Amino acid sequence: xxxxxxxxxxxxxxxxxxxxxxxxxxxxxxxxxxxxxxxxxxxxxxxxxxxxxxxxxxxxxxxxxxxxxxxxxxxxxxxxxxxxxxxxxxxxxxxxxxxxxxxxxxxxxxxxxx
Amino acid sequence: xxxxxxxxxxxxxxxxxxxxxxxxxxxxxxxxxxxxxxxxxxxxxxxxxxxxxxxxxxxxxxxxxxxxxxxxxxxxxxxxxxxxxxxxxxxxxxxxxxxxxxxxxxxxxxxxx
Numbered sequence: 001x002x003x004x005x006x007x008x009x010x011x012x013x014x015x016x017x018x019x020x021x022x023x024x025x026x027x028x029x030x031x032x033x034x035x036x037x038x039x040x041x042x043x044x045x046x047x048x049x050x051x052x053x054x055x056x057x058x059x060x061x062x063x064x065x066x067x068x069x070x071x072x073x074x075x076x077x078x079x080x081x082x083x084x085x086x087x088x089x090x091x092x093x094x095x096x097x098x099x100x101x102x103x104x105x106x107x108x109x110x111x112x113x114x
Numbered sequence: 115x116x117x118x119x120x121x122x123x124x125x126x127x128x129x130x131x132x133x134x135x136x137x138x139x140x141x142x143x144x145x146x147x148x149x150x151x152x153x154x155x156x157x158x159x160x161x162x163x164x165x166x167x168x169x170x171x172x173x174x175x176x177x178x179x180x181x182x183x184x185x186x187x188x189x190x191x192x193x194x195x196x197x198x199x200x201x202x203x204x205x206x207x208x209x210x211x212x213x214x215x216x217x218x219x220x221x222x223x224x225x226x227x
Contacts, residue, residue: 004157033213043204043217056214090157092213099146099208100165103215105157 001027004093004106012112018079021109025072025093031055032074033103034066037088046089049074050097078111086113116141118207120218128226133177133192135221137205140186145207147188148215149179152202161203164188175199200225 005024013019025032034046045058049068066076072093078085088110092103121136139145146165150158162173169181179190188205205218 031213033215035215035217042219043206043215045214045216048213050213056212058214092158092215094213097212099210099212100163101213102160102163103148103213104160105150107155107157 004091004104006089006091006106006109008109009107010110010112012114013081014114015081015083017081018077019081019111020075020077021089021091021111023074023076023091023093023106025074025091026104029093029095029104030072031094031097031101032068032072033092033094034074034076035090035092036060037090037108038086043090046076048097055097081113083113085111087111116145116207116209116216118205118216118218120203120205120221122221123219124222124224126224126226127195129197130194133190133195133199133223135190135203135205135223137179137188137190137218138186139188139205139207141207143209144181144183145209147179147181148206148208149173149177149188149190150204150206152204152220154201158204161190195223195225197225197227199223 031050033048048056068074088108090108094101117140149161164181206215
């Protein structure tokens with residue numbers, strides 16, 4: 001079974017631009033969560049989607065948004081990019097929305113904002 | 115609010131020695147607990163998880179962890195370190211409902227030959 005895929009793997013953007021990252025979960029998984037990883041702040045939860053509905057949101061500004069499609073694929077969007085948005089963005093998929101389900105992570109998208 | 119603390123940002127062991135990575139959680143209700151490993155430029159790989167039942171959990175690659183409610187701990191161990199174990203390890207917790215993982219700051223494990 002194919003794992004979680006994220007595209008693109010690397011991205012370079014300029015301050016003020018916007019970016020869209022994509023995540024394809026493992027087949028049959030209905031939950032997708034997004035995390036931001038930086039050297040200074042570590043791994044921080046962005047949001048979680050289950051069956052196209054946002055179930056949970058982390059403490060990030062409104063510039064960060066996401067959505068999930070009917071096939072469970074998810075996208076996250078960051079508008080008006082800032083230098084501090086440079087990070088590794090990871091998505092994770094899970095069968096359901098119970099905490100005891102295993103979450104499988106993709107390889108991440110490395111975003112660099114210049 | 116739920117929090118996870120990993121003691122020691124860097125741990126160095128010799129090949130063949132015991133690996134012990136420490137994790138403590140702060141929660142009024144014991145959460146579900148996980149250990150993940152991350153190799154450079156890669157995503158996170160699940161090593162093991164504790165949900166309910168047996169408090170000693172065995173995972174992949176010879177790792178295991180013991181849930182101790184009285185100590186609010188979930189330390190990760192491996193009897194004999196291998197060079198391939200060198201990576202960053204994250205302890206994480208989540209609640210019964212929802213997939214929001216709260217991560218510790220991570221521990222970089224170095225294995226010396």
